[in-house]
Amino acid sequence: MNLLRVVSTVSGMTLLSRITGLARESIKATVFGAGPAMDAFEAAFRLPNLLRRMFGEGAMSQAFVPIVAEYHRQRGAEATRGLVADASGLLALILLVVSVAGVVAAPFLVYVLASGFAATPGKVELTAQMIRIMFPYIFFVSLTALAGGVLNVHRRFAVPAFTPVLLNLCVIGAAIYLAPYFDPPIVALAWGVALGGIAQLAFQLRPLAKIAMLAWPRVDWRDPGVRRVLRAMGPAVVGVSAAQISALINTQLAAWLGDGRISWITYADRLMEFPSALLGVALGTVLLPSLAKHHSDANPREYSALLDWGLRLACLAALPAAVALWFLALPMIVTLYQYGHFSVNDALRTREALLGYSFGLLGIVLVKILAPGFYARQMMKTPVKIAFASVLVTQAFALTLMWRIGHAGLTLATSIGATFNAALLCFLLVRRGLYVPQPGWGPFAARLVVALGVLGVVLWLIVGSADAWLAAGLWHRLARLAGTIFAGVLAYFATLYALGFRLRDFNRSEEH
Numbered sequence: 001m002n003l004l005r006v007v008s009t010v011s012g013m014t015l016l017s018r019i020t021g022l023a024r025e026s027i028k029a030t031v032f033g034a035g036p037a038m039d040a041f042e043a044a045f046r047l048p049n050l051l052r053r054m055f056g057e058g059a060m061s062q063a064f065v066p067i068v069a070e071y072h073r074q075r076g077a078e079a080t081r082g083l084v085a086d087a088s089g090l091l092a093l094i095l096l097v098v099s100v101a102g103v104v105a106a107p108f109l110v111y112v113l114a115s116g117f118a119a120t121p122g123k124v125e126l127t128a129q130m131i132r133i134m135f136p137y138i139f140f141v142s143l144t145a146l147a148g149g150v151l152n153v154h155r156r157f158a159v160p161a162f163t164p165v166l167l168n169l170c171v172i173g174a175a176i177y178l179a180p181y182f183d184p185p186i187v188a189l190a191w192g193v194a195l196g197g198i199a200q201l202a203f204q205l206r207p208l209a210k211i212a213m214l215a216w217p218r219v220d221w222r223d224p225g226v227r228r229v230l231r232a233m234g235p236a237v238v239g240v241s242a243a244q245i246s247a248l249i250n251t252q253l254a255a256w257l258g259d260g261r262i263s264w265i266t267y268a269d270r271l272m273e274f275p276s277a278l279l280g281v282a283l284g285t286v287l288l289p290s291l292a293k294h295h296s297d298a299n300p301r302e303y304s305a306l307l308d309w310g311l312r313l314a315c316l317a318a319l320p321a322a323v324a325l326w327f328l329a330l331p332m333i334v335t336l337y338q339y340g341h342f343s344v345n346d347a348l349r350t351r352e353a354l355l356g357y358s359f360g361l362l363g364i365v366l367v368k369i370l371a372p373g374f375y376a377r378q379m380m381k382t383p384v385k386i387a388f389a390s391v392l393v394t395q396a397f398a399l400t401l402m403w404r405i406g407h408a409g410l411t412l413a414t415s416i417g418a419t420f421n422a423a424l425l426c427f428l429l430v431r432r433g434l435y436v437p438q439p440g441w442g443p444f445a446a447r448l449v450v451a452l453g454v455l456g457v458v459l460w461l462i463v464g465s466a467d468a469w470l471a472a473g474l475w476h477r478l479a480r481l482a483g484t485i486f487a488g489v490l491a492y493f494a495t496l497y498a499l500g501f502r503l504r505d506f507n508r509s510e511e512h
Contacts, residue, residue, distance in 0.1 A: 006155075006157055006286050007282055007283060007286050007313070009157060009158055009161075010157045010158070010161045010282040010285055010286060011278050011279070011282040013157075013158050013161030013162045013165075014161050014277050014278050014281060014282050015278055016162065016165055017161065017162065017164040017165050017168065017277070018273070018274045018277060018278060020165050020168035020169060020172070021164070021168050021270060021273075021274075022270065022271075022274065022336055023168070023172060024168045024171050024172050024175075025267060025270045025336065025337065026336045026337055026339075027172055027175050027176065028171075028175060028189070029267065029336075029337040029338075029339070029340070029341070029342040029346075030337075030339045030340035030341065030342065031175050031176075031179060031185075031340060031341070032175075032185070032186055032189075032341060033263075033340065033341025033342050033343070033346070035259060035260065035263070035341070036120050036123055036259050037126065037184060037186040038186065038263045039114075039117070039123070039255070039259060039260070039261075039262045039263055040117070040123055040126045040127040040130065040186065041130055041186050041189050041190065042262050042263060042266045043110070043114045043117070043127055043251060043255070043262060044110075044127045044128075044130035044131045044134060044190065045130075045134060045190075045193060046247070046248070046251055047102070047109060047112075047131065047135075047248075048102070048131075048134050048135050048137050048138045048193075050247065050248065063229050063232035063233040063375075063380070064087060064146065064149050064229055064232075064233075065149045065152065065153060065288050065289060065292065065375075066232075066288070066292040066295075066375060066376050066377075066378055067083070067225060067228055067229055067232070067378070068080060068083060068084070068149065068150060068153045069153050069289050069292035069293055069296065070292065070296050071083050071225065072153050072154070073293060073296050073297075074296065077212060079225075080213070081212065081213055081215045082215070082223070082225075083223070083225040083226070083229075084146075084150055084213055084215050085215035085216060085217060085218050086218060086219070086220045086223045086225065086226045087146065087225075087226060087229055088143060088146055088147075088215070088217040089217035089218045089219040089220075090219055090226060090229075090230075091142060091143065091146055092139070092143060092217050093219055095138060095139040095142050095143070096139060098138065098139075099135050099136045099138060099139045102131065102132075102135035102138075103131075103132045103135050103136070106128040106129075106131040106132045106135070107124070107125075107128045109128070109131055110124045110127045110128050110131070111124075112248075114127070114251055114252060114255035114262070116252070116255030116256045117255060120259070126184065126186070126187075129187065129190075130186075130187060130189075130190040133187070133190035133191055133193075133194055134190045134193045134194055136194060136197070137193050137194050137196070137197035138197075139197070140197035140198050140200065140201045141167075141197045141200055141201070143201050144160075144163060144197070144200040144201045144204060147160070147201070147204040147205075147208055148160030148163065148204065150208065150211075150213050151204065151207055151208065151211070151213075152285060152288075152289055153289050154211050154213070155289070156207060156211065157285060157286065159203070159204060159207045160204070160285075161282070161285070162203075163200040163203055163204060164200070166196055166199040166200050166203060167193070167196030167197070167199070167200060168196075169196075170192045170193070170195045170196035170199060171189055171192035171193060171196060172192075173192065174188040174189055174191055174192025174195070175188065175189060175192065178191060178192070232378055232380055245391060246390075246391045246394050246395060246414070246417065249395055249398070250265070250398060250410045250413075250414065253398060253399075253402055253410060254407055254410060257402065257406060257407055260346065260349065261349075261406075261407040263346075264346065264349045264350045264352075264353050264407055265353045265407055265410060265411060267333070267337060267346075267350045267353075268333075268350050268351075268353035268354035268356075268357055268411060269353075269357070269411075271325070271329075271332060271333070271336075271354055271357075272325065272354065272357040272358070272361065272364075275317075275318065275321035275322075275325070275361060275365075276318075276361060276364045276365055276368075278317075279314055279317045279318050279321070279365045280314070280318075280364060280365035280366075280367070280368035280369065281368060283310050283313065283314060283365075283368065283369050284368035284369055284371075284372055287306065287307075287310050287369060287372050287376075288372040288375065288376055290306055291303060291306060291307070291372055291373065291376035291377075292376040294306065294376075295376050295377050300433075300434070303376075303434070304434065304435050304436045304438075305438065307369070307370075307373050307429070307434075307435045308435070308436075308437060308438045309506070310369045311366065311369060311370075311426075312444060312506070313506055314362075314365050314366055314369055315362070315444075315445075315448065316448065316496075316506075318361055318362045318365040318366075319362055319448065319452055320451075320452060320455055320488075320492050321361060322358050322359070322361040322362055323452055323455055323456050323459070324455075324459065324485070324488060325354060325355075325357070325358035325361060326355060326358045327456070327459035327460060327463055328459065328463065328481070328484065328485070329351045329354045329355055329358070330347065330348075330351045330466050330469055330470075331463060331469050331477070331480070331481050331484065332354075332481065333347050333350050333351055333354065334347050334469050334470055334472075334477060335469075335474075335477040335478060335481050337350065338470070339474070344470055347470070349407070352405075352406070352407070352408040353407055353408055353410075353411045354411070355408065355411075356408045356409070356410070356411030356412035356413075356414070356415060357411045357414065357415060358415075359412060359415040359416075359419075360412075360414060360415020360416065360417075360418040360419050361415075362419070362422075363415065363418035363419035363420075363421065363422040363423075364415075364418045364422075366422035366425075366426070367418060367421050367422045367425065370422060370425035370426055370429060371383045371425060373425070373429050373434060373435060374425075374429075374434075377434070382428060383425065386421055386424045386425055386428070387421065389420070389421075389424070390417045390418070390420050390421040390424075391417065393416060393417045393420045394413050394414055394416065394417030395413070396413075397409075397412070397413035397416050397417070398410050398413035398414075400413075401413055447496070447499040447500065447501065448496075450495060450499060451492050451495040451496045451499065452492075454491050454492065454495045455488055455491055455492040455495075458487055458488055458491040459484065459487075459488050462483075462484045462487055462488075463484060
C-alpha cells in the first residue's frame with residue numbers, strides 16, 4: 001500500500017468535503033449575514049460539535065482505533081466484530097443519555113456557551129430552540145465516527161472522508177429550500193444539521209457490511225476489549241475536551257466583545273480548517289492505524305520513520321498554505337462570503353480573525369500528526385497533560401490580546417497555543433526515543449525556506465489592493481483568485497523542483 005497515494009485519496013475526499021463546506025458557509029453568509037441570528041446558530045452548533053469531537057472523532061477514535069487495529073492484526077475478524085458490537089452499543093447508550101440531557105437543559109446551556117447573549121432580547125431563546133433541534137446530531141455523528149474508525153483500520157479511507165459532504169449538502173439544502181418556511185428562517189439550518197447526522201451514519205452502513213463489520217450493537221460491560229477502550233477513553237476524553245474547553249471560553253469572550261464577533265471568528269475558522277483538514281486530518285487518519293500496526297509488531301524503527309515521513313510532508317504542504325492564508329485572506333473572504341447580508345465591514349473583520357489563525361496553521365496540522373505518536377501506543381496521559389498546558393497558554397494570551405486587538409486576539413491566541421502544543425509533543429517524542437529524526441532535515445528546511453520566499457513574493461505582487469477586490473464582481477473575483485492560486489502553486493513547486501525535490505522521494509509503502 002502506497003501511503004502517499006492513500007493520503008492523496010483521503011485529501012481528495014476531504015477537499016470535496018471542504019469545498020462543499022465553503023459553499024455552505026458562502027450560502028449562509030449570503031442568506032443570513034453575520035448578525036445576532038447567525039451568532040445564535042453558531043453558538044448552538046458549537047456544543048454538539050464539541051461533543052462530537054469528544055465522543056466521536058476525538059476520544060473514541062484515539063482510544064478505539066489502536067485497539068481495533070490490534071484485534072484485527074492479532075485476533076481475527078470474529079473477535080474484531082465482537083468488539084465493534086460491544087463498543088457501538090456502549091457508545092450509543094452514553095450518547096442517548098447525553099442527547100436527552102442536552103435537549104432538557106438547553107436554556108441553561110446557552111449561558112454556558114455565551115452568557116453575553118442575554119443582553120440582546122430573544123437571543124437566548126432562539127439559541128435554546130436550535131440547541132434542542134441539533135443536540136441529537138451528536139448521537140448519529142459519533143456513531144458515524146466509530147464506523148469510520150473501523151473502516152480506516154481496514155484501509156477503507158475514502159468513505160469516512162467523504163461523509164462530511166452529506167452534512168454540508170443538508171445544511172445547504174436547508175438554507176436554500178427550507179428557510180422560507182421557518183420563523184425565524186435561521187432555524188432551518190438547525191434542522192439541516194440534524195438531517196445531516198442521520199445521513200452520515202446511514203451512508204457508512206453498507207461499506208461496513210461489505211467488510212463483515214456491521215454488527216448489531218450490544219452492551220457487554222464484562223468484555224475485556226470494551227474495558228480497555230473505556231480505560232483509554234477516560235484520558236482521551238479529557239485530552240480532547242481541553243481544546244474544546246478553550247474554544248468554549250473563546251466563544252464566551254467573543255460574545256462579550258459584541259455582536260458579530262462569533263460569526264467573524266467562525267467564518268475565518270472555516271477557511272483555516274480547509275488546509276488543516278486537508279493536511280492534518282488526512283495525514284492523522286492514515287498514520288494512526290499504520291503506527292498502531294508497527295507498535296503491535298514491535299517495530300520501533302518503522303514507527304519512527306513513519307512519523308518522520310508525516311512531519312516532512314506536513315511541513316512541505318502546511319507552510320505554503322499558511323503563507324497563502326496571509327496574502328489571500330481578504331481575496332478569499334470577499335470571493336466566498338461578501339454578498340447579500342455579508343457587508344464590507346464583515347469581510348474586513350473576518351480577515352483580521354483569519355490572519356490570527358494563519359500564524360498557527362503549521363502547529364494545528366502537526367498536533368494531528370504528533371499526537372497519534374502517543375495514541376497508537378495507547379499512551380494517553382502525556383498528550384492530555386500537554387493539551388491542558390496548551391489551554392492555559394491559549395487563554396492567558398487570549399485574555400491579554402483581546403483587549404488590544406479585539407476578536408483577532410482570540411484567534412492569534414489559538415495559534416500560539418497550537419504551536420506550543422506541537423512543540424511540546426515533538427520534544428517529548430524525541431526525548432523518550434519514540435521518534436528519532438531522520439538525516440537531512442537541515443537541507444530540507446533550507447530549500448523549503450527558499451521556496452516559501454518565492455511564493456510570498458509572487459503572491460504579494462499579484463494580489464494588489466484591497467479596494468480592487470472589494471469593488472469587483474463575483475466572476476472577476478473567482479477568475480482572479482483562481483489565477484493567483486495557480487501562479488502561487490506553480491511558483492512554489494517549480495522552485496522546489498529546481499532545488500531538487502521530487503515527488504517520488506515522498507513515496508512510502510506499508511504492508512496492508
